[in-house]
Amino acid sequence: MIEIRTFRDLLRLFFIFFREFKLAVVATLVVVLLGAFLLPTSFESSARLLVKPGRDTNTLPIEVADRQSIVMPATQRDPILDEERMLTGRPISRQVAERYLEELANAPRPEGFLPTVKYYVGQAVSGAIELVRGFFQLLGLAEEQTPVDRLATKLEDKFSVTHAPGSSVMEIRFRWSDPAVAQSVVQSWVDLYLEERTRALGRRSLYDFYLNQSEASSAEILKLKQELTAGLDELGAIGMEAHLQNLSERINQLRTDRFNTRRLISSTEGSLATLDQQIKSLPAEISTSREVALNPVQQDLLRMLNGKRAERQDLLRTFTENAPPVKSIDETIASLEAMVKAEADTLQVSQNRAPNPIAERLRSNFMDQQSDLARLKAQLIRQEEQLNILEEERVKALSVEPELARLQRELTAAEKNFALYDESLEKARIDRELDNSRISNIAMIEQATFNPSRVFPKSLLMLVLALPLSILVGFLAIYFCYLLDQRIHDGGRFADKFGVPLWTTLPEVSGDPTQNSAFLAALYRLYGLLPLDQVGERGLVFGLTSARRGEGVSFIIGHLRRLLEERGYKVRVGDAPAQSGEIVLLDASALLSSPESFVNLRRADLVALVVEAQQSNIPTVAHAIGVLNTAFNKVDGVIINRRRFEVPDRVLRVIAKVRGAV
Known part of the structure; x- marks a missing residue:
């Protein structure tokens, strides 16, 4: 795990995997050179x-x-x-x-x-x-x-x-x-x-094939025409489609005529019923002339009534109106008046009678419509018979229509095939003559060439590209090693990766560490992160641990102890509890293989994990952090030890000279 931020980081990456780069370059160069000469x-x-x-x-x-x-x-x-x-x-x-x-x-x-x-x-x-x-x-x-x-x-x-x-x-x-x-x-x-x-x-047999097929198609056409003609003769038609269309038109026309006939019969029967009622309502005879005279009975009664009225007038001269004689004659007068009213005024003496002309005319119309009704009923019977005959013919035609249609389709296809076979027969004859003359439609426009120059391998091109290609493969090897490398080289992205803050990074020193300013600066940074305010009250227990042995826990404790003592603090290395004003440094290295480290770290106020650069890998560090979080629910910080800057000094000097020249 290395963070690439600047060109110097790229140089570091190059020199970290410089061995792999050289191996890839040499291997590629050898393969290309051998291929150029031995392929x-x-x-x-x-x-x-x-x-x-x-x-x-x-x-x-x-x-x-x-x-x-x-x-x-x-x-x-x-x-x-x-x-x-x-x-x-x-x-x-x-x-x-x-x-x-x-x-x-x-x-x-x-x-x-x-x-x-x-x-x-x-x-x-x-x-x-x-x-x-x-x-x-x-x-x-x-x-x-x-x-x-x-x-x-x-x-x-x-x-x-x-x-x-x-x-x-x-x-x-x-x-x-x-x-x-x-x-x-x-x-x-x-x-x-x-x-x-x-x-x-060679199409010598193709001509015979087309000839046989043409003859077979001709025979098939003749056979199909005979079968089709026999079927049409049985129906009495010249064409199935026209015959069916004619039958359909005639059936539709007969159905229309039958409907009209039934409508006329219905209207005629209604008219006959109306005429019969009218004839029955009219008198059979009418009088043409008659002689009328006064009713003699009524005239006699009137004379008697007038006599009684005159007699009553005479009685009124003698009697009053209530007298019995007057009342008796009043009753007689009233009886006579009733009898007069009961009699008709006139009497028919004679009359001349003749048949009713309206009734006679209605009877004539009635008889005419009866004859029309009989004619219409006979016409309806004939129409029904004709319609049944046509429908039977249509059913018969429809029953044989699929077979005749099949014959017609086969006849059409056979005629088309016959035309095609006949045309192809002529083509086959021409092709046969061409084959006999050895005439082909393939022409060689370029003979087989003799090319003494090799097409593979391109040795000169391979020799020219051998070194650039080898360098490119070397850089690809560096890139793949960078992707596959699980080692921790520096503290870049450490906090984002593991969720633990990076306290300091101690560089690798070859001589006296106290004379190395970078090492002292990193150590002072660690010193500045310690909670020294609580040392005077209850002391401080600072535990340093690592996932495995040899990661520099004792080295860091020794130099940190000397720094703290120089700053006036009382420092002790061990596992006893800290006293007031005392700093205890716990050495709990080899966490994953030493159970005593867990016991010592229980009394630590701060726990720091020491990770050796280029030796520890991501799975090991992640496992160690997980163990510490599980055991103590905390990992206060991480210290990267022996961080190497892999770029040689001579390269850095060259870069410095180039920058100075620019």
């Missing part, structure tokens, strides 16, 4: 093939190739990818491997000392590899492979073919340890590819 060389040979557009590059199926309105161009595969896959296929690589093994067997042994040594070393290594491979095959950990298969796999790994997007040029590259062999392999590979491609794409 197997690799040479590259290249060639270029032009794939001319033609029917050979058309990879779409026949049913889709002629339907450009359906297939989007973005969905079409790049035909050159298929050429690349054929070029890198195992059959061609195997033939190249067989040819290479034949040439290698007939090749003479290399001449010269170094080539001879490399040859025999290679033979020995190959023999050892064969023994190891045989052992693994015996154990069942590897499968048995022929030398040709192994060489073909190796050639495929070294062989690559690419093309730029949208380009029709295939770029072939092959890497090998010998430039002449690389050129020979590329040339053999291309030649074998062209031969195999011409042989594999």
Whole structure:
């Protein structure tokens, strides 16, 4: 744990891990130098093939190739990818491997000392590899492979073919340890590819295939047309869709007519009921003329009434109105008046009668509507019969419609396929003639090149970059060591890390510590943190402890005791309680391995943990602080001992000179 705040801290970090830096630099430098001289060389040979557009590059199926309105161009595969896959296929690589093994067997042994040594070393290594491979095959950990298969796999790994997007040029590259062999392999590979491609794409049987398919499609079309015609003849139609539409229109029209007929029947029946009521309410005959005379009975009664009235007037001359004769005649007058009122004034003497013309007209209308009602009912029956017949025909048509629709779809597809097969038949004939003439759409625009300059390793570049790369790796090693280092180098971030205040940091001294100003300043800082006000009243017990032995507890106690005595305090080192005016310094080192340290620290007023720089690590210190907090519920402070400033003096002097010059 080191805090990086200034450039001097970076220098400290560099010199802290200077050993690791040197090891990383030396190791990287050795690896790069050995690689520059000992890595197997690799040479590259290249060639270029032009794939001319033609029917050979058309990879779409026949049913889709002629339907450009359906297939989007973005969905079409790049035909050159298929050429690349054929070029890198195992059959061609195997033939190249067989040819290479034949040439290698007939090749003479290399001449010269170094080539001879490399040859025999290679033979020995190959023999050892064969023994190891045989052992693994015996154990069942590897499968048995022929030398040709192994060489073909190796050639495929070294062989690559690419093309730029949208380009029709295939770029072939092959890497090998010998430039002449690389050129020979590329040339053999291309030649074998062209031969195999011409042989594999020979479409002598394609013409016969399209011819047979065209004839089969023609026979299928004839068969489907016969079946479709038989089904339509059974229905008496020329087309299923038109027949169903005609039936639907006729059924809809009949249903409309039936509805209108039922409505007319209902209205006619209502009209007949109304006419019948009107006819019954009218008289059958009416009088055309009649003769009227006065009623003779009424006239006789009036004459008698007038006589009685005259007789009453005569009686009133003699009698009063209440006299019996007058009352008797009044009763007679009243009886006659009632009889007169009961009789009619006139009497019909004669009349002429005739049939009622309105009733006759209504009867005529009634009979007409009855005939219309009978006609409408007969019409409704005919409509019902026709509707039933049409619905039966429609049900029959719908029952056979799926089969006829299937036949129609198959007929349409067969006609399209026949057209495509017929067109492809002509293309196949042209392709067959091209194959017979050995005409290909692959052209070699660049022969296999002979390139004597190596592509790997770049020894000169590796030698130039060896030192910078080694230094960079060294700095990376310093960075990783900084990340992985758990040691405590100084007190930076100590309080934030452990939650315990850092009292002082004592530097490492080589001579007399009393002559070192930095050491004395750090010791006086510790002296200033002690609560010396309570020494006169009850004394002070100051306990110093450490996680392990050898961290400088006794050293700090000795120098602190001398400083306190110089300042006039009575100081004692031990474990007895402090008296008034006395300071007791407790030595409780090796806290984690000495149980007596816990007993001594129980009487301490202050507890300080001593941590040796570059020796103590974060887990140990954290564990010690946790133990102290658990046992005494406090750790008053931490003292960093033997802090080293790793930057050499000569480096500091150089930096000082540079600053002075600036």
